[in-house]
Every structure is written in C-alpha cells, then in structure tokens.
Amino acid sequence: MLDIKITKIEKKKDKPTGPLGFGQYFTDHMFMMDYEVGKGWYNARIIPYGPIPMSPASSALHYGAEIFEGMKAYHTKDGKIQLFRPYENAKRMNSSAERLCLPQLPEEDFVQAVTTLISLDKDWVPTAEGTSLYVRPFMIGDDHTLGVHGVHHAIFMVILSPVGSYYKEGLNPVSIVIEKDDVRVAGKGGTGYTKCGGNYAASTRAGKKAEEKGYSQVLWLDAVERKYIEEVGSMNVMFKINGEIVTPALVGSILPGITRKSCIQILKDNGYQVNERRISVDELMEALENGTLEEAWGTGTAAVISPIGKFVVNDKEYIVNKQQIGKVSQMLYDEITGIQSGKLKDTRDWTLEVK
Numbered sequence: 626m627l628d629i630k631i632t633k634i635e636k637k638k639d640k641p642t643g644p645l646g647f648g649q650y651f652t653d654h655m656f657m658m659d660y661e662v663g664k665g666w667y668n669a670r671i672i673p674y675g676p677i678p679m680s681p682a683s684s685a686l687h688y689g690a691e692i693f694e695g696m697k698a699y700h701t702k703d704g705k706i707q708l709f710r711p712y713e714n715a716k717r718m719n720s721s722a723e724r725l726c727l728p729q730l731p732e733e734d735f736v737q738a739v740t741t742l743i744s745l746d747k748d749w750v751p752t753a754e755g756t757s758l759y760v761r762p763f764m765i766g767d768d769h770t771l772g773v774h775g776v777h778h779a780i781f782m783v784i785l786s787p788v789g790s791y792y793k794e795g796l797n798p799v800s801i802v803i804e805k806d807d808v809r810v811a812g813k814g815g816t817g818y819t820k821c822g823g824n825y826a827a828s829t830r831a832g833k834k835a836e837e838k839g840y841s842q843v844l845w846l847d848a849v850e851r852k853y854i855e856e857v858g859s860m861n862v863m864f865k866i867n868g869e870i871v872t873p874a875l876v877g878s879i880l881p882g883i884t885r886k887s888c889i890q891i892l893k894d895n896g897y898q899v900n901e902r903r904i905s906v907d908e909l910m911e912a913l914e915n916g917t918l919e920e921a922w923g924t925g926t927a928a929v930i931s932p933i934g935k936f937v938v939n940d941k942e943y944i945v946n947k948q949q950i951g952k953v954s955q956m957l958y959d960e961i962t963g964i965q966s967g968k969l970k971d972t973r974d975w976t977l978e979v980k
C-alpha cells in the first residue's frame with residue numbers, strides 16, 4: 626500500500642460552466658510518484674495540478690518512453706462515484722510497460738493512486754447526462770542521458786479531466802475514410818498492442834487529413850499486407866455483416882480494448898455470437914457494395930460506442946444503416962453507459978466505488 630503525501634491547492638479553481646468537450650479542463654490536483662532501479666517506487670504524492678520540471682535530456686522527450694491509460698469515473702443516480710474496470714487498466718499498463726522497458730506498477734498501487742486522487746477532487750466529477758471524469762494515468766521514462774537503453778528512472782502520474790463526448794457527433798454516426806497510405810504501427814512484435822504515446826503520434830497525420838476533408842477519422846489497415854482491418858481512429862472496431870458480429874482478432878498490432886472486451890462479453894451474454902477473426906478490407910468492400918454491412922461501430926473508453934454511418938474509399942462514399950445508429954450499437958451503448966452510471970445493475974462486478 627502506498628503512503629501518499631497530500632499537498633492541497635491553496636485556492637480551488639473555478640469549474641467550467643459551458644460545454645466540457647474532451648480533455649480541455651483539469652482538476653485541482655495530480656498524483657505523482659518516482660521510480661529508480663534498485664529503489665523501486667517512492668515519493669508517492671498528490672500535489673496541485675501544474676507543470677512538472679523536466680531535464681531537457683529526459684528519455685521521455687527524446688525516445689518516446691511514454692505509456693498511458695484512459696478510464697472514467699461516473700456519478701451514479703444515488704450519489705456515489707464509481708470507476709469502470711480499473712484493474713483492467715492497471716493490468717494493461719503493466720503490459721505496455723513491459724514492452725517499453727518501463728517498470729511494473731502493482732495493480733493495487735495503480736488503483737489506490739487513482740481512487741485517492743478522485744476522492745480528493747470529487748467535486749469535479751460532472752453530473753450532467755453524458756459527462757464523466759476522464760482519468761489519465763501515465764508513465765514516462767526519465768533517464769537523463771542520450772544513450773538508448775532500458776529505463777532506470779521513471780515517473781508515474783495521474784491527471785483528471787471532466788469531459789463530455791469525445792466526438793462532436795456524440796452518439797450520431799461518424800464518417801470514416803479507409804486509410805491506404807499511413808499505418809498506425811508496425812506489425813507483430815511492434816508496439817501496436819500497447820498504449821504508448823508513439824502509436825498515437827504516428828496516427829495523427831492520417832487523422833488530420835481525414836478531418837481536413839470533413840470526415841471524423843480513418844480505418845486502419847495492417848502494416849504488412851495493407852489488407853486486414855485493425856482499428857478505427859483510436860478505437861477498436863466491430864461490424865455486423867450479414868448477421869455475423871465480427872471484430873479483428875488481437876494479433877499483436879491491435880490494442881486489447883477494455884470497452885472491446887466488455888462489448889464482447891455483453892454480446893455473448895445477450896445471446897449474440899461474436900467472431901474475433903481477421904477481416905479483410907475486400908470483405909468490407911464487398912459488404913458495402915452488396916448492402917450486407919448492417920452496422921459498424923468503434924469501441925473505446927473516450928467515445929464508449931461510436932456508430933459509423935459512412936465509409937469513404939478513394940473519394941467514393943458508402944452509407945451504412947441509413948446513417949442511423951443500429952440496434953446492436955444502441956444496445957451496447959445503453960448497457961455499458963447504464964452500468965457505468967449506475968442506472969443498470971452491475972451483475973459482473975465491473976464497477977468500483979470511489980469512497
């Protein structure tokens with residue numbers, strides 16, 4: 626168990642009054658803890674939110690030694706605050722850390738850091754429908770040398786941001802361009818299954834190009850054959866093709882999303898068969914051409930469920946499900962947000978109350 630030293634802010638900040646957007650406002654405090662090989666994690670502290678002093682030689686700045694997680698805390702209708710599957714985030718952070726030679730962090734300590742910080746800043750958890758407190762734990766390598774080596778010094782931090790919906794469309798279907806040039810990450814053996822900042826840096830050029838053309842995001846294909854569908858924007862992707870629910874199998878280059886995993890469980894519990902397999906872009910094109918693509922949606926922490934209403938290939942547009950949210954996407958959205966917000970009973974022990 627961590628011994629967390631708390632230094633409170635002198636004057637609490639004003640809370641935002643208008644639309645929250647995503648990741649634009651930050652709460653009064655942040656969590657920080659240091660690591661050194663041979664010493665382990667030390668100096669766990671909560672301090673006022675603000676800039677951190679860093680060496681210009683830090684390995685995080687030069688070689689992208691950075692991993693992060695994303696999770697949300699919700700106000701329930703009976704006045705409690707709860708997190709959704711926080712131990713899954715703790716596990717995934719350790720899997721990312723292993724790949725990037727960053728230190729392991731005990732799952733209990735990860736959860737303690739997050740819950741202690743939320744508890745201190747609990748008046749920042751928004752209450753309006755569709756809002757939540759986004760929790761961003763992250764770890765950086767902080768070795769002050771320009772040699773490329775495994776990490777010896779690291780910092781773990783948690784910051785909090787009250788948020789509304791991730792996409793401006795909210796739950797309205799988004800339009801997605803099939804990306805033919807850039808790839809998100811390299812193939813098997815790479816970092817695709819981790820939540821490291823570098824994956825997201827490599828994804829921004831294609832995302833920016835799509836946005837400039839008026840579309841929301843891109844559909845990523847695999848880096849090796851440029852043939853198989855991997856993710857959509859920063860989310861996992863699912864399709865209903867001719868009655869079959871399919872999602873790309875976790876082949877090493879795909880993030881093992883916690884919302885993805887929860888959707889698969891909910892679908893199975895509701896009697897749907899879900900196939901995790903490779904899906905080629907040709908199969909998707911055929912389904913778009915012959916009208917058998919019934920629904921498509923992205924799954925992720927930030928957007929939860931994001932229905933796809935349009936695919937764009939070589940400037941040709943294909944409309945999906947009359948650009949309406951489909952039955953399966955709506956069911957998943959209602960179930961997941963219902964559990965998260967406490968409107969539905971949590972029968973799977975997925976929530977954790979923040980006291």
Ligand code: COI
Binds near residue numbers: 860
């Ligand atoms: C998610 O929705 O799971 C994300 O990671 C989005 C984040 C990169 C903003």
